[in-house]
Amino acid sequence: MKTRILLVDDEEDFVQVLSERLKIRDYNVDTSFSGEDALAKVKNHDFDVVILDVAMPGMNGITALREIKAVKPLTEVIMLTGKATVDTAIEGMKLGAYDYVLKPCDTEKLSADINKAHQRKTEHEDRIREAKVRDILVSRGV
Amino acid sequence: MTIDLNAAFESGLQYFGKMTASISHEIKNVLAIINENAGLMEDLVLMANKGRPLEPERLTTLAGKIISQIQRADGIILNMNTFAHSVDEFQKRIDITETLTLVVSLSNRFASMRGVAVELAPIHNPIRINTNQFLLENIVWLCLDYAMDEAGHGKRVVLNAEKVDNAIAIRFAMPEGVTGDFSRIFPGKREEALVEILAGDLSTHRDRGEIVLTLPTEIKN
Numbered sequence: 186m187k188t189r190i191l192l193v194d195d196e197e198d199f200v201q202v203l204s205e206r207l208k209i210r211d212y213n214v215d216t217s218f219s220g221e222d223a224l225a226k227v228k229n230h231d232f233d234v235v236i237l238d239v240a241m242p243g244m245n246g247i248t249a250l251r252e253i254k255a256v257k258p259l260t261e262v263i264m265l266t267g268k269a270t271v272d273t274a275i276e277g278m279k280l281g282a283y284d285y286v287l288k289p290c291d292t293e294k295l296s297a298d299i300n301k302a303h304q305r306k307t308e309h310e311d312r313i314r315e316a317k318v319r320d321i322l323v324s325r326g327v
Numbered sequence: 328m329t330i331d332l333n334a335a336f337e338s339g340l341q342y343f344g345k346m347t348a349s350i351s352h353e354i355k356n357v358l359a360i361i362n363e364n365a366g367l368m369e370d371l372v373l374m375a376n377k378g379r380p381l382e383p384e385r386l387t388t389l390a391g392k393i394i395s396q397i398q399r400a401d402g403i404i405l406n407m408n409t410f411a412h413s414v415d416e417f418q419k420r421i422d423i424t425e426t427l428t429l430v431v432s433l434s435n436r437f438a439s440m441r442g443v444a445v446e447l448a449p450i451h452n453p454i455r456i457n458t459n460q461f462l463l464e465n466i467v468w469l470c471l472d473y474a475m476d477e478a479g480h481g482k483r484v485v486l487n488a489e490k491v492d493n494a495i496a497i498r499f500a501m502p503e504g505v506t507g508d509f510s511r512i513f514p515g516k517r518e519e520a521l522v523e524i525l526a527g528d529l530s531t532h533r534d535r536g537e538i539v540l541t542l543p544t545e546i547k548n
Contacts (some may be wrong), residue, residue: 196359198360202364202392205367206366245440267355289357289362
């Protein structure tokens with residue numbers, strides 16, 4: 186199954202072109218131009234990885250990250266920042282972001298990060314599934 | 328009254344830092360878009376090498392997007408250059424429309440982040456004053472920053488300037504009223520120091536949603 190990505194940035198041209206490049210690399214890509222819209226999409230759909238710009242009008246990337254992690258804790262988030270400083274991105278990682286990427290980004294590196302983030306999500310899901318099976322077996326005295 | 332030069336100095340450095348950080352952020356965004364468009368062209372060429380037909384119109388569109396971003400970057404850099412040169416002379420004759428246009432352009436990203444629209448009302452007759460350009464830009468920014476907070480999300484701040492005898496009045500109007508929190512003290516130490524150096528006056532009129540900055544047309548040394 187293709188990795189499901191939500192790409193979030195208020196720079197519409199950037200989102201359109203990067204999403205096309207990610208689709209060429211065989212990802213299933215949805216897009217949002219604001220934190221509020223991204224959160225609504227995350228609530229209603231299952232994404233493996235959210236690529237989230239830090240500096241957006243309205244709900245900024247850090248607030249959006251916090252909200253996304255609150256509703257879908259297993260969804261991995263890669264922060265995207267145009268700032269040369271990494272302070273905000275590090276704050277994001279403390280809040281549970283998988284990694285951060287500086288703009289302009291190397292698409293191959295971003296692609297590698299997406300794959301690793303998806304892998305981590307899959308491992309988390311597997312561990313949760315195994316724990317559930319173990320609980321069921323224990324409750325049945327197996 | 329003694330002028331608080333430290334407050335003015337600190338304000339100037341903060342303003343310069345804030346604007347240059349914002350400009351670099353904007354340029355990074357432009358570079359990111361150029362980077363992705365060039366990357367997509369490369370992807371299309373790679374796919375063409377593997378047999379997928381290459382559509383010339385597609386390349387033309389992508390090249391057009393790159394050109395448009397280069398023009399955007401050119402505008403940003405032009406503003407940055409004008410802003411950087413505003414510290415060249417302590418005092419000079421400046422055109423108010425040009426100065427307000429520059430401050431508004433530099434503030435666009437901050438306005439957009441707050442969801443506030445900033446408009447500059449047409450100034451029909453050129454107004455030129457002799458003052459310190461950088462300090463003027465700084466105080467206009469501080470007034471605009473405060474007005475954007477007071478206006479609140481989804482509202483407008485409209486700037487206009489008029490000549491009144493030997494002075495000019497720059498108005499920051501919030502036509503939809505004020506909705507922001509009033510937690511900030513305004514004018515604070517920085518604003519007071521700048522206004523004093525510029526021999527001007529700053530007044531807030533919350534009842535009619537307006538901040539008025541008055542400056543002499545000729546500042547004395």
